Amino acid sequence: MKSGTDLAATELFAGLGDPVLESMNFLNQIAERYPEAVSFAAGRPTEAFFDVGSITRYLDRYHAYLRDERSMSPARISRALFQYGNTKGLINDLIATHLSTDEDIRADPESVVVTVGCQEAMLLVLRAFRRDERDVALAVSPTYVGLTGAARLVDMPVVPVAGGPDGIDLDVLAETIRRVRQEGRRPRLCYVMPDFANPSGLSIDVSVRRRLLDLAAAEDVLLLEDNPYGLFNDGGPRPPTLKALDRNRTVIYLGSFAKTVFPGARVGYVVADQRVATADGFSVRLADELAKVKSMVTVNTSPFTQAMIGGALLENEFSLARANRREHDLYRSNLAEVGSGLRARLERAGLSGLVQVNAPSGGFFLVVTLPVPVGNEMLEHSARTHQVIWTPMAHFYESSEPTRELRLSISTLTPQTIEQGLDRLVRMIGEQVSARVAVA
Amino acid sequence: MKSGTDLAATELFAGLGDPVLESMNFLNQIAERYPEAVSFAAGRPTEAFFDVGSITRYLDRYHAYLRDERSMSPARISRALFQYGNTKGLINDLIATHLSTDEDIRADPESVVVTVGCQEAMLLVLRAFRRDERDVALAVSPTYVGLTGAARLVDMPVVPVAGGPDGIDLDVLAETIRRVRQEGRRPRLCYVMPDFANPSGLSIDVSVRRRLLDLAAAEDVLLLEDNPYGLFNDGGPRPPTLKALDRNRTVIYLGSFAKTVFPGARVGYVVADQRVATADGFSVRLADELAKVKSMVTVNTSPFTQAMIGGALLENEFSLARANRREHDLYRSNLAEVGSGLRARLERAGLSGLVQVNAPSGGFFLVVTLPVPVGNEMLEHSARTHQVIWTPMAHFYESSEPTRELRLSISTLTPQTIEQGLDRLVRMIGEQVSARVAVA
Incomplete structure (x- = not known):
């Protein structure tokens, strides 16, 4: 056991080292380390209508x-x-x-x-x-x-x-x-x-x-x-x-x-x-x-x-x-803007044949499928270099194999962060896809 | 499976039938069924100083x-x-x-x-x-x-x-x-x-x-x-x-x-x-x-x-x-009153040689040891017939064997309920002890 320690992780509940519990930690840390990044990662509700008086x-x-x-x-x-x-x-x-x-x-x-x-x-x-x-x-x-x-x-x-x-x-x-x-x-x-x-x-x-x-x-x-x-x-x-x-x-x-x-x-x-x-x-x-x-x-x-x-x-x-009429309108508008804004940008970047975006009719999330594996390394690079964060879909599967999908959350965005975030996201996607194409 | 049911208890977590989880239920039910009883059972704090304004x-x-x-x-x-x-x-x-x-x-x-x-x-x-x-x-x-x-x-x-x-x-x-x-x-x-x-x-x-x-x-x-x-x-x-x-x-x-x-x-x-x-x-x-x-x-x-x-x-x-000066004084006074009041009543009832009362110097609890087994049946009888409730100590042991102890809690009492409750408790104890002595 490492000196200065009191017990070994191997003596504790094995689930503590499980990817599921680790992944929450990892995702939170990314968000903390890159507070200036536009976040498509947070599954939290909008803060626009919080009212201490309530x-x-x-x-x-x-x-x-x-x-x-x-x-x-x-x-x-x-x-x-x-x-x-x-x-x-x-x-x-x-x-x-x-x-x-x-x-x-x-x-x-x-x-x-x-x-x-x-x-x-x-x-x-x-x-x-x-x-x-x-x-x-x-x-x-x-x-x-x-x-x-x-x-x-x-x-x-x-x-x-x-x-x-x-x-x-x-x-x-x-x-x-x-x-x-x-x-x-x-x-x-x-x-x-x-x-x-x-x-x-x-x-x-x-x-x-x-x-x-x-x-x-x-x-x-x-x-x-x-x-x-x-x-x-x-x-x-x-x-x-x-x-x-x-x-x-x-x-x-x-x-x-x-x-x-x-x-x-x-x-x-x-x-x-x-x-x-x-x-x-x-x-x-x-x-x-x-x-x-x-x-x-x-x-x-x-x-x-x-x-x-x-x-x-x-x-x-x-x-x-x-009670949620304002929130409803905000989420609905954000979801539409992110979907259409992303598709338009992929089109302009010549990526629309390579990248798919699903089209939920409500909720907080949509899924983007790339022609390349999407993992924590890509997220870290995206946060550091492109100042935009999102969630690798691999975190939501029992298998630890990387998938080609990422999840975007729309709930905490504003019209400004949507535009800025999508610009960054499509730049990142373009870079990743062309790097792969160049290698291939 | 009983008709009109959807699943059997034997299909669920075995701990649900464990005495530990059942005992909480039983004790709560007794308190609910006999709301007029003086309660030496509740481990909750006094409500004397609750203030909605706080x-x-x-x-x-x-x-x-x-x-x-x-x-x-x-x-x-x-x-x-x-x-x-x-x-x-x-x-x-x-x-x-x-x-x-x-x-x-x-x-x-x-x-x-x-x-x-x-x-x-x-x-x-x-x-x-x-x-x-x-x-x-x-x-x-x-x-x-x-x-x-x-x-x-x-x-x-x-x-x-x-x-x-x-x-x-x-x-x-x-x-x-x-x-x-x-x-x-x-x-x-x-x-x-x-x-x-x-x-x-x-x-x-x-x-x-x-x-x-x-x-x-x-x-x-x-x-x-x-x-x-x-x-x-x-x-x-x-x-x-x-x-x-x-x-x-x-x-x-x-x-x-x-x-x-x-x-x-x-x-x-x-x-x-x-x-x-x-x-x-x-x-x-x-x-x-x-x-x-x-x-x-x-x-x-x-x-x-x-x-x-x-x-x-x-x-x-x-x-x-x-912050707890008033609570401190109330608990200290209650503990002293319950201890001395109980000992005096046992003495007067000629039970002091048969019944022991421990003497904690603080906290919410004291323990009374009887010369007879103390279980849920005695509690139920005590609640129904004597309108006084307390906790059989058997609930706090891993073994399910009855003990001869009961726990008294002093935290929610007032001078009036102490007097009334101790009168009832000692009457119940006297009855139980003499019933046993008569049988023996």
Whole structure:
């Protein structure tokens, strides 16, 4: 062991050296080291409408709700805010009303567990379903790293299911379930982001959603639906979520307020209305089983942060679609500008035959495919030499092989940074492609 | 499987049926079912000084600190509060100053990870040290259930080390380490609460603390020190924490603001200044490794809740001893009243020879030993028939055998509830003891 050290990395959890956990670190470090670079990397929401005044406004609004609509005494209100609270949450009723208002999802508040961001919700679900080494999670690939990372913490393998151009390939899913079972393993859940997925930007068609539900029910595999970006569409009607279509309790629904209220609240939730048969012949809610896990992870979600989210829901009559009109317009405009601006520049640079850009109709992300491998070295070069950063798609695959894709995020850009960033990006791409062509 | 259910408990994480997770549920249910009972069960802080006005006062204070002392622009401040933040935390510097002020602990802010309550801190540490099935945690027994529960989630066995009357028995500890190694297992950490432990109420003498540090360093077992109650002593000088005495980075220190500011913030922290040797010859901070785990548990601790704690620290010039003068007096008085009131009543009832009451000099808890087994049935009877609740100590032991002890918590009582509760408790004890004596 190196002198001056106290323990060796080889004595610690092997997952700490896992590419998934390392990749978050690497990407954050690049962003920190090149603060002047235009960033197409950040998956965070816009800061354009953050308003410090909203904190006390939301808290006051929730306080008034407890006092006037729930008839709580001052002592009960201060207990609700300051004291330890119910592990399942404080604002479950308000979240259920929001889900009915914005998503046409009918959720019993008792099926909701309020979590410290959606990340904790993923961890709770994966921990609950990981019984032994035979249990595996399936995940539409490429996959959000938060899911993969949480699975690492509970030692649950993630088996990728190639998403393909439709967001999910049901034949591949059926075949994967079969293969996993043949290996003596149990596919328990399939993680899927049907709306503007991170990182692919793709959405799943309604008819495919229905067939996915049927397949999952038939195969006895639960769907773990994650929906952080659904509201940010092209302005047309939104397709129903899997949970809104779910008639057989096939879907566990993950929700986040990070993109629709603000990330700093660290409030998310899970709707788990499945019934669990106990050994002694009773049945309990899956949500209550998840709460048992939560009691040993974070005890309960801060009632202050829940109060802020509750206040935001009350102020907007439970509609986050309504609350996010400005954000919606900004993201929609940014996505259109980045897509069209990138295509125009590639055209002018004579690269349009070599470089593909996908065309999501909403969300935060689009994917660019180059004719050359795209990895961390290219990102580092891009940041240092061209002052533009983005995310190598390799970080979102289970295999560590480089891919030819990079992910662009549009959420924190302005018209100025879009123009400047795309100029730099296309210069970098041109340089990389011609270097390869010259070598070849 | 029971009809109308979707899955069987036997398909889920076996820990969900573990007595540790069930016991929390059972104890909460008793408290909910008998709201009129006098509760000696709750480990929560007093609600006597909760002040809704403190929320905005603390937030404003932290906001002014960022603006005036850290010279942050309004845009940077709102980003710090609303956006995703550093996984290790936002108020690490303020926590380090507090540790130096109140505890004489010199902590580099970079060695601090701010967590969602101390519970998350335990989970991060145990996950990081659980490499494979050979790794075990030692814990002074009886043990706080949060530690045992977190260990269950990461499949890490907890080996009890009988605490005995001195709070820890070093011979037993040395022998346990030897035995665990002989079994081919690795004792990685020993969990210990040296000040007014939950549940025993016992504290460890300074000379024993020093020898414990020496033993742990010699045996290459880290100490996981938890200190939620240290401030609430008898008014005399406080002994140094293990971390304050630590010269060899033998101690990982767990901190909580749940009892010293308020539980609803859900803010705790861990000081992990150990250096980890990496495979490629570098060394990294253990705190940074813990942050990698945290990034997949909760991403980061809510900056709003950190701001509240930060504001409380600033308002009190970093001294929570100073901030908690009223609480300190209340707990000290309650502990004395419960101890002396109980002894006097036992005396009057002719039970003082049969029933022992320990005499902690601070903290929230004391332990009563009966001449008969004390279990959940007795608690349920006590709640229903005598309207008084408390905690069977059996919940704090790895073995499921009943013990003869019960834990009393003094933190939420008033002079009135103390008198009333002790009357009921002694009536219940008298009934139980004489029933046994009659049978025998």
